[in-house]
Amino acid sequence: MKINDEAREKLLIEVNSLTDEDLNWKPAENRWSVRQVMEHLYLMEVSIAKTIKHQLSTGERKITSDKPIERTTNRSVRVEAPNFAQPGDAFAKLDELKSKLSASHSQLRDIAETITEEELAAKSYPHPVFGDMSLKQWIPFVGYHELRHVEQIKEIKELINNK
Numbered sequence: 001m002k003i004n005d006e007a008r009e010k011l012l013i014e015v016n017s018l019t020d021e022d023l024n025w026k027p028a029e030n031r032w033s034v035r036q037v038m039e040h041l042y043l044m045e046v047s048i049a050k051t052i053k054h055q056l057s058t059g060e061r062k063i064t065s066d067k068p069i070e071r072t073t074n075r076s077v078r079v080e081a082p083n084f085a086q087p088g089d090a091f092a093k094l095d096e097l098k099s100k101l102s103a104s105h106s107q108l109r110d111i112a113e114t115i116t117e118e119e120l121a122a123k124s125y126p127h128p129v130f131g132d133m134s135l136k137q138w139i140p141f142v143g144y145h146e147l148r149h150v151e152q153i154k155e156i157k158e159l160i161n162n163k
Helices: 001-013 018-026 034-058 070-075 093-112 117-121 135-161
Strands: 126-127 131-134
Touching: 001 034, 001 093, 001 135, 018 034, 018 093, 034 093, 034 117, 034 126, 034 135, 070 135, 093 135, 117 135, 126 135, 131 135
Parallel strands: none
Antiparallel strands: 126 131
């Protein structure tokens, strides 16, 4: 969870100074607001935690090689968010989003702290870019994915400051 905790700390540093209005401001119709990025991160983290739990209880034993998940931070490669992780348009306050993200982070931490690495490495689940990925790698993937979006938030903040 080291990369996950580092990513969350960086995320909170970036968003803590934003007003709720800035948080919900969209730079363009086809671009996400900071709020939408945060909602996306929450939806992904919850979904991945749920998927890991499901695979642990019902998934087949399938050991896979480690994937270069740190490449997730490369924003030059565009990846469309899956439908379940598409954020909505409803206005939200920073405290609400931080509370949701704290809860989803706790779900993932609970898995990381209660399931052995061997159990997590013995099962996998497909990733749309990396293919079959061990459940063990799915946990730090969440952190790298969040770091990717921290960079996106920095870009949106620059636009907020120049509006």
